[in-house]
Amino acid sequence: MSGSGRRVVATGTFDILHPGHLYYLEESRKLGDELHVIIARDANVRHKPRPVIGEAQRLKLVRALRVVDAARLGDPTDMFRPIREIDPAVITLGFNQHFREDDLEKALRERGIGAEVVRIGEYTGDPCTSTRRIIERILETRAGSGKDQVPESRKGGS
């Protein structure tokens, strides 16, 4: 442990940022002094459709959030490697992340990692708080509309 305070690790895909992500990160940050985010690589997202937004771009957006102290992409083959490097006191899970707390703690202990696992609750304060719902909404409202072109000639005024 370096002397720099209690580190928290949050993880996720963060495909199309929304207030649900923000809530997860803000609640995670409250559990320590520094929030480190590990972002899933495109190739490692296998339990749901491939992200719409590529990994470099997802990383850039998460890094731009005030609540985030550091962000990096996950390891291509060993998900525990960045956790060992960061050496967090706490690892948080989002409400819909597919790990079970006890399974993950067991796997961490087997690798000599002492971090506590905390599940952050669901945020329900806004209408579009899941990437899936945002995508559904786009498919419902925009498919076949052909209206996503901004008229070239339209200019300001009021």
Place this chain on the structure above:
Amino acid sequence: MSGSGRRVVATGTFDILHPGHLYYLEESRKLGDELHVIIARDANVRHKPRPVIGEAQRLKLVRALRVVDAARLGDPTDMFRPIREIDPAVITLGFNQHFREDDLEKALRERGIGAEVVRIGEYTGDPCTSTRRIIERILETRAGSGKDQVPESRKGGS
């Protein structure tokens, strides 16, 4: 003018945040000491399709960015009112915003507002740097796939 430094105003819809937005905000911020963002209200987005994400949620995300010092929604009827309140030295336009610099400066002068108008160039460093392109990509890759459901039973392990 209060004594708190050179204020810059950036404006936009900011529907589905992407690195193009971030570039616009970062370049705007460099032109002064404080970045104030005015976010278009849903009802005032008329020159392109209505935003996918509602105004309260778009405001929340922009406000969460480190580069942003303050953010608010636009005025429902008078786009100049928040500009008068903020009293910026500079107002920036994104590369695809539909105002012309000289038209906007003329309208500002007519209202006794002395701010300079600066157009920020296009950012091309990432593949998905426009909301329209992100939406097109979703329509191309996800329409009819029915794959946006995460299997309930899928649990962690590696």
